[in-house]
Amino acid sequence: QPPTDETEIHQLDEDTVARIAAGEVVERPASAVKELVENSLDAGASSIDVTVEAGGTDLVRVADDGHGMTEADLRAAVRQHTTSKISGLDDLESGVATLGFRGEALHTIGSVSRLTIQSRPQDGDGAGTELVYEGGTVESVSPTGCPAGTTVEVADLFYNTPARRKFLKTTATEFAHVNRVVTRYALANPEVAVSLTHDGREVFSTTGQGDLQAAVLAVYGREVASAMIPVDADGEELPPGPLESVAGLVSHPETNRASREYLATYVNDRAVTSDALREGIMGAYGTQLGGDRYPFVVLFHEVPGDAVDVNVHPRKREVRFDDDDAVRRQVDSAVESALLEHGLLRSRAPRG
Ligand code: ADP
Numbered sequence: 001q002p003p004t005d006e007t008e009i010h011q012l013d014e015d016t017v018a019r020i021a022a023g024e025v026v027e028r029p030a031s032a033v034k035e036l037v038e039n040s041l042d043a044g045a046s047s048i049d050v051t052v053e054a055g056g057t058d059l060v061r062v063a064d065d066g067h068g069m070t071e072a073d074l075r076a077a078v079r080q081h082t083t084s085k086i087s088g089l090d091d092l093e094s095g096v097a098t099l100g101f102r103g104e105a106l107h108t109i110g111s112v113s114r115l116t117i118q119s120r121p122q123d124g125d126g127a128g129t130e131l132v133y134e135g136g137t138v139e140s141v142s143p144t145g146c147p148a149g150t151t152v153e154v155a156d157l158f159y160n161t162p163a164r165r166k167f168l169k170t171t172a173t174e175f176a177h178v179n180r181v182v183t184r185y186a187l188a189n190p191e192v193a194v195s196l197t198h199d200g201r202e203v204f205s206t207t208g209q210g211d212l213q214a215a216v217l218a219v220y221g222r223e224v225a226s227a228m229i230p231v232d233a234d235g236e237e238l239p240p241g242p243l244e245s246v247a248g249l250v251s252h253p254e255t256n257r258a259s260r261e262y263l264a265t266y267v268n269d270r271a272v273t274s275d276a277l278r279e280g281i282m283g284a285y286g287t288q289l290g291g292d293r294y295p296f297v298v299l300f301h302e303v304p305g306d307a308v309d310v311n312v313h314p315r316k317r318e319v320r321f322d323d324d325d326a327v328r329r330q331v332d333s334a335v336e337s338a339l340l341e342h343g344l345l346r347s348r349a350p351r352g
């Protein structure tokens, strides 16, 4: 409604609201990639191909062989707050098994880009459907020949929000963010064949054979893969604390980088960052690493469902635990045991 004589407070039009909201979910190409890859995983894909051009600013394409969508599904999927994943708050309280549940990603991405979705259900006969959505409006829906599964293309992200488009960094920086996102999901889902292609060049592709070591080899290369040792601690092996298990791979101390980027940490299979987890890892390596050097780490942590809240902001990956000190001790102990077992730590005085 327009302002009246009585008040200047008025309701914003839908388009303005949608574009403002979009900025909170989609900050840069990598955030679109994250949402689309999560959708593919939620759709049970066994193969996910991510293609980006110009760091994702010109094009992001995610193709999967998941369960696919019918024409009716497609029309519903781009509407606001539409999801097939939860029905209400009860589902949230009892814990969500899917990565998504807000039902806002496709709608918001589509309100700040030119979005094309092709999809065909795995179980249906019939052809596929192509839906074109631009700046928040359905432009066309038509039958199309396509493989079973879903391909989503996001072109010209932020074309209709120039101020935000200006804030995008160089192609190299935007691609680094995309690479990090795809890497995190590829490592967490070694049973899914994940590939990443940038400007026509394949950056990596995992086999989907289900082996974490093989996924690390595909993503980081032979030098790093051959320097990884297993961590596997649960139950009695861990000091008391909220973590039920700590498992994955960590590198020899000599195989390190001057960036935290290679600390891939997960809680209940969600990629997260956490000071407690990082400090636990770094504590285990002690003085073995030079200042500001970080190991390669792919570590999965299990906590009881009610000890973490997944109902956080979609962009926030930082998690906090009730008892950070206990978490730090648990991770330190799990990683230290693995390093000691492989003779990779100089002896150090026992800590109190
Ligand atoms: P959410 O993931 O939170 O449900 P989205 O906006 O990301 O919300 O997606 C809306 C709906 O569209 C999903 O709930 C799902 O039913 C469907 N969908 C989206 N992407 C895919 C995909 N790649 N394969 C199959 N269905 C999909």
Ligand code: MG
Binding pocket: 035, 038, 039, 100, 101, 103, 105, 106
């Ligand atoms: Mg989603």
